[in-house]
Amino acid sequence: MPLKLLKAATAAAFVISSPAFADEGMWTFDAFPAAQMKATYGFAPDQAWLNRVQQSAVRLSVGCSASFVSNTGLILTNWHCVSLCVGDLSSADKDYNKSGFLATTLVDEKACPGMQAEVLVSITDATAEVKAATAGVEASKVAQARAVAIAQLEEEACKDDNKELFRCEVIDLYRGGQYKVYKYRTYKDVRLVFAPEKEVGFFGGDPDNFNFPRYNLDSGFLRAYENGKPVKTPTYLPWTQETPKDGDVVFVAGNPGSTERLRTVNQLKFERDFPLQSDLLILSEWRGRLIEYRNKSVEAKRSAESVFYIVENSFKALYGQQRALADPSFLAIKEPEEADLKAKVRADAKLRAEIGDPWADIDRLLAKQQDLFWQYQYLESYSGATSSLYPMAVNLVRLANEGAKPLAERLPGYSDADMVQIQEQLLADAPVYKEIEQIGLELWLSKAREYLTADHPAIKRLLGSESPEGIAARGIAGTKLDDKAVREALIKGGKAAIDASTDPLIVLARRAEADARAINVKMNQEVNGPISQAAERIAAARFAVYGSNVYPDATFTLRLSYGVVDGWTYGGVKIPSTTNIGGYFERASGEFPFVAAPSWLAAKSSLDPSIPFNISTTNDVIGGNSGSPLIDRQGRVVGAVFDGNIHSLGGNFAYDGRYNRTVSVTTAAITEALSKVYKADRLVAELKAK
Known part of the structure; x- marks a missing residue:
């Protein structure tokens, strides 16, 4: 179904001065719009709150987000973020995608091959240094001059640190408007603690992916180790079994992967006609070849499980992006926004003289890029x-x-x-x-x-x-x-x-x-x-x-978005904000992909069907936010983000607060499942410890 977005007549204010929708924005922690949020909701976090959340948020090397939820390095993320690790640890004799994984003791926690976790510890402005390095450099040599300057800044920023523990990275924000040095504390030994069976971690499969209502326990737990022992993490997000209600303020702290909201309209059209088209063709053929291979045997299906999930998920996400850019009403959001900025530049002789016509320059360069x-x-x-x-x-x-x-x-x-x-x-x-x-x-x-x-x-x-x-x-x-x-x-x-x-x-x-x-x-x-x-x-x-009241495009770096618990109305149908555990059993038809996990069927009589399972909020997220903690105003983790609705797939290019929704699994459902389905007493005790 096509996305129905803002009419051109009302779109000119979109992402320009103050966002058209109050909840829009993936804000950096050093430029969070506290005054703007307080004006809208009567509440905004203070600096101590921001500092604690920043130090609790985790970025995973598999392209996901996460958070520390105990003082001994326990990390909450998604099932699909640990699924590669689950696949790597599985074998023909023991398929953890099918059975799930639970470490009953520390000794049972298994290292995830190649996975690393990192926490952002500081942000330093380096805009002047990078721009000085490229000032006066001819266009053909700018990329190389910038790369050299960035490498030198990264080396300087981390020169006094243990390279095994810290890493520095220069981040390009606002399409070159700013450059910041992000310093990370890295953890190179990350171990799997818990992952549910795929039948509940990805219940509904591809048909339910990017849709709502959902009934998924898309959660998993890892632990960061150092020198063979769990790391001490005194700063973490407290666990709660309370679930926020409609209208309650919630935050998402995570690492949105990449957006293109600040690109020109013609750059978005190029993205639609070339990269997206090419990637979709490759993914569709790759998917077909994998389906043929998976049908060969049970072992073939198991061994291809992780890569097949990634291909299917990527195809659906990119298809949603292309569909958004092919919808004239979607571009009607972006075109007035760009026209407004151009008009204001033309009306300012000094500014016009300083910047020239960069839009025309980009159009000429797009022709070369196409070649x-x-x-x-x-x-x-x-x-x-x-x-x-x-x-x-x-x-x-x-x-x-x-x-x-x-x-x-x-x-x-x-x-x-x-x-x-x-x-x-x-x-x-x-x-x-x-x-x-x-x-x-x-x-x-x-x-x-x-x-x-x-x-x-x-x-x-x-x-x-x-x-x-x-x-x-x-x-x-x-x-x-x-x-x-x-x-x-x-x-x-x-x-x-x-x-x-x-x-x-x-x-x-x-x-x-x-x-x-x-x-x-x-x-x-x-x-x-x-x-x-x-x-x-x-x-x-x-x-x-x-001014500065504009957030930068996503760069798979730490951002904070705020919003409220809310459903939406589309085509005259009201979608509620919350599902419950009982709905999982009602939706289970016994036919793929709606097959209930045997462990859940066995525990059905002991589970509270009224406990909220998945929840919809207005937070602005994109791919890369998977595993991000959903946080209440007290700074407690109340869920783990695992998806967006179908409307959010255009969020790579624009946000529409009427329809774009973030989907999370609640901590209440996770606790209920750990306690009654998996008997994970050690893990539950750690989560509830004060």
């Missing part, structure tokens, strides 16, 4: 992304090559700090299923040939005289990169080891590297650098016209 798009997509940005082993080969080759260069000559994203992170990711010891890897590598190679054509010089160099199917079969069968020790040896051996390697995936990555690097450099010099300069001028205009 380069397919080469960049298939030779560089999407290179082997449908597998996990081939990207390892790419990273190993590029680490060796870029590490041999001085900082000023490296590609962006390959500073010393960046390369440490890449190495850590490469050394994560997760299981690899070669049949699934072959499917993914074959897909990328075949689509690269299809879109660039067999006559493209880069495709000729990549494939030689072989077929995509032949290269994928030979490469995956012959590679040793699934062995952590082999990867570690290649990292330690540096460029000499990479150049001498006969591993077929390393050979393929070496063959692809020159063309991939060349298109990366060309895109940065001819598109990304110049567009970023134009975006900085638009940001300057926005600050000059509207």
